[in-house]
Amino acid sequence: MKAKSFGYIVIASSLAGLPTLGQAEWQALPEQAPVPADNPMSAAKIELGKTLYFDPRLSSTGTVSCNSCHNVMLGGDDNRDVSMGVHGKTGNRNAPTVWNSAFNASQFWDGRAADLEEQAKGPVTNPVEMAMKDLDTAIEAIRAIPGYEPMFTQAFGPDSVSEDNMARAIAAYERTLITPNSPYDRYVKGDREALTAQQLRGMEAFKQAGCVSCHSGPAFNGADLARDGGGLFMKFPLFTDNPYVERYDFMADQGRAEATGKAADEYMWKVPTLRNVALTAPYFHNGSVKTLDEAVRVMAKTQLNQELSEQQVEDIVAFLGALTGEFPEQSLPRLPGTPGFTIIQ
Known part of the structure; x- marks a missing residue:
């Protein structure tokens, strides 16, 4: 599945001062989601x-x-x-x-x-x-x-x-639940003041550590790298010889294999979005990691086999905070009633 099919806005990585991703490019989140032909919006x-x-x-x-x-x-x-x-x-x-x-x-x-x-x-x-x-x-x-x-x-x-x-x-x-115009989005669109110095360091550290090999594309979920239309799946944990695997019980759930029954899918997981990740603790498929800084350490060790310095962790966390977008206002709907009776058994 190509990024084009999602209507992505691609921002050239040649913008002055913007960290580059090699063949990939930093991308802003579109303000509208892709809509399938058989379910038009109204x-x-x-x-x-x-x-x-x-x-x-x-x-x-x-x-x-x-x-x-x-x-x-x-x-x-x-x-x-x-x-x-x-x-x-x-x-x-x-x-x-x-x-x-x-x-x-x-x-x-x-x-x-x-x-x-x-x-x-x-x-x-x-x-x-x-x-x-x-x-x-x-x-x-x-x-x-x-x-x-x-x-x-x-x-x-x-x-x-x-x-x-x-x-x-x-x-x-x-499909209306889109959060565009985060500080990161504003930065890649040309607002050079949108990110702090620490967030910019974190952006570069995020790239240099290799996080972008999976968390790419506008939603930082690898959807632009999806194979056969099914999403990008990665083995987790990839490196198991570390204390995090046992501490957070990562091997208890076999991931995609539990849905497909295929040995090749054991411990394979869809790459989740990092949009608004600062607001979605706890982390990982079992919710076992309570803080974002710990999640960054865990990912570095279990997926990249790296030990990040505390400064790198703090900078990456700051960058991830810049992925929090603008939330469209939500109002509670008035639910249709059941006058004089109930359907609850």
Whole structure:
């Protein structure tokens, strides 16, 4: 998958004073996400998707919404090591941020969903997340809420309440969750005052350490290097002869192999975005690392087999802070009611 398919803004690395990436180039985040031809955007569809995203009645207990784990009033996650679903159940993976997820070449830590539409269906029936019996049960719940049918009609036409349209609407809303114009973006667009001296040192250290070999492209998620449209997957941990691997229990989860069943996919993980990473602690697939500076040390040792100095760590953390963008204002939707009855069992 080429960067062009994401509509990326490519900024020439020849700008004076800008650290270079060799063959790659520093890239700013677009202000709009790519939109698939079979799910065009509309105001009605986005509003429906936003309403569904915040509605806990898509869960079996009426307690968990998409926003419960991917909180758009925060950094797009829940700041927990692993998220809590119905009846307090927890899984074994950290909730990825929903902000800028439209720039991922695949979804979930193991890339098992090809796009946002497919991803939107997964948590609804996951037994430790929203725990609906099946998607038909979820659609029955939506149909039982009088206010949803006219919203679906406005977004998709008559008789359009379906699991596919539910997912299309949620995905359309998620494609509005873009955070452009970070200090880093302003810098690569030519504002030479946008980054501090320390952030510039961190930018150079980020390149020199080799972080850009995976965390490249506008979203710093390697999507521009995606193979076969499935995202960029890297083995983690790559170097296991260090104390971090045991300390943070990195070998307990076999990663993509648990979805594909293939030995070649053991400990392979989709490269996550670094956009707004300063807001999404704790870190890694199991949420075991609580601070960003420790995450930088862990990555340097487990992936690059390097010991960074404390100054390098501080500088890289400062640079990562410059990837925090501008968040579009979010308002809570008014959920359609069930006058005189409840659908919660």
